[in-house]
Amino acid sequence: MAGNEKVDVLIIGSGASGAAVAWSLAETKMRILCLEQGDWMKPTDFPSNGRDWEARRYTDFEISPNRRGRDTDYPVNDDNSLMKIANFNGVGGGTIIYTAHWPRMHPSDFKVKSLDGVADDWPVDYWALEKFYEENDRMMGVSGLAGDPGVPPRHPPMPPIALGKTGTRYAQAMNRLGWHWWPSDSSIATTDYEGRARCINLGHCTPGCAQGAKASTDITYWPLAIRAGVELRTRCRVREITTDERGMAAGAIYYDADGVEHFQPAEVVILACNGVGTPRLLLNSASAKFPNGLANSSGLVGRNLMLHPWPIVTGYVDEPLDGGRGPINTIWSKQFYETDPSRDFVRGYTLQFGRGTGPANQAIVGAASGLLPWGRDHHRRYRQMLDHRLSIGVACEDLPEEHNRVTLDAVLKDGNGIPAPKVDYAISENTRRMMEHGIARAEEILREAGATDLYASRTALNYPGHLLGTARMGTDPERSVVNEWGRAHDVKNLFIVDGSIWVTSGGVNPTSTIQALALYVADQMKQRLTTLFD
């Protein structure tokens, strides 16, 4: 096995959290190395460069690693889950292929036990994270509008994405209903920003932004972190974290692009592989001293997986709107976010209002929903749908349940022979009631907007790739995997900074909170450098 020079800090994963923690720790001047199993992306790689831009959403830029199947991906057995797993493996991780919706968690999300009597409170609160949310907004470059009465004050550095015809149609309906709406915060540059060019509306930008207007960490945090001395090594797939005789993390064994095995020693190891990759790695790091997996004395590694069930309700109006000509993000509503005792469920959801979609995808979703026939009536019906589409996503909070979990598949392995993750996930009754409530409200809104041919897709087509809760944080080592500042209870030089440390999931896209937490953990580490392992 090839050996490497010892580093002070070894970060595994270069996505949302790995990039943020690397940048923040760089000021310590420690020797920091990040191992990433994927490649750097090039702007010319992204689908919007070519005429096949829509088809590539279903091939090499598909959100499911199982279908995408790049050699930098690992398979996931998600057969026992209605919600499928989405991710991306490359520098920037999931930020390469996200929608760039940028809501924050609400203060109440951190106090669900105290306020609503369910699940557990987080060991940190919104106010401890607030300055890191702000810092992260500046680093990623966020567009939005201050003054939203539905969320705590925040200060997006750029103006919001245009309402467009689609957003205007939604807003008119929401005003008539008397329900809250506000332009969505998005990590998309609406002005030239820190060397990034502004958005020029390349269409639905989930599969990457050729313009560089959408914030992904390969073009935000990483250039600054590398300039500050951090090393980022790509095509390095980590198999396991090793430990020494004291039970401390000693480093990581990984395979390079040629399949050659290496050992990378380190003083501190930080995991940033998100809610499926991190428990997979911890479980694959079982040893005589840690027979149930590393940092798993609680038995909670892999448990409490939360995936955000996300029904989408669509309808069609009688005038052409924006279609797929801009980012999907328009407005959000927090009208039903906070717990309301009059409902038959606790907690709540965000409504996210989307623009339309491109010509091919319109036909794909139209046919899948049963609204677009095949044959001689196809063209007439299609013309009523193309550019006439409204869609509302219901971003539901799913509460932690131990039976929803990531384990290791007994058979499935990745290209290096490393056991693949297996996901078991079921939607709870509380979440189902929440979903139906949200679907009904979305249908009311669409009808008010003049839409017909409503169709609710509950789970089959919607898996947002929010992978949360599988190495939860807490103060009790028997009920959590990491402490209140991200250090593993069992291994005092092992930290986790990704979505797996979430205690509950909120009803929002998680990236801004994942990164705020990573910056918070990095800040805690910097404050404790001389006593980090005590």
Place this chain on the structure above:
Amino acid sequence: MAAASQSRLSAAETAALGLVAGTMVPADADLGMPGADDSAILDDLLRSIGRDLPLVREALAAIATKSGDAFADMDRDAREALINEWFPRGGAPALALGRVIVSAYYRDDRVLLALGHEARAPFPRGYVLEQGDWSLLEVMRKRQPFWRDDRVIPAEGR
């Protein structure tokens, strides 16, 4: 030789795909739309099946079975009826077949132009998105904050 035949559709399968594609998305002269069985579109389709080849094969086989191996002999109405009955229950093969056909069809220049769209990639020119009516927000600006502040304990306690 066997491997090569597994990696692309046979002549018979290609002919069957052309007939199915032309049935699903037929030409419409009044609207200026070619059919999905147009030779240029079909060529593009065949080039781009890629990873969906097994599912497309499965779909063609399912359609053949459902028609009693007589799909080509059926009249247009019967073919359309068969496809529309099969598709919603056809699972992954049906979705894959539909996806590869419309992905090739709705990027053809003639199709896009007939729909009033530009026949080009999004980058580098992008698109114009109008600002919309921001005055609608005035109603919301007057609304009081309603997010729950966890620092405020209500008089009756929690």
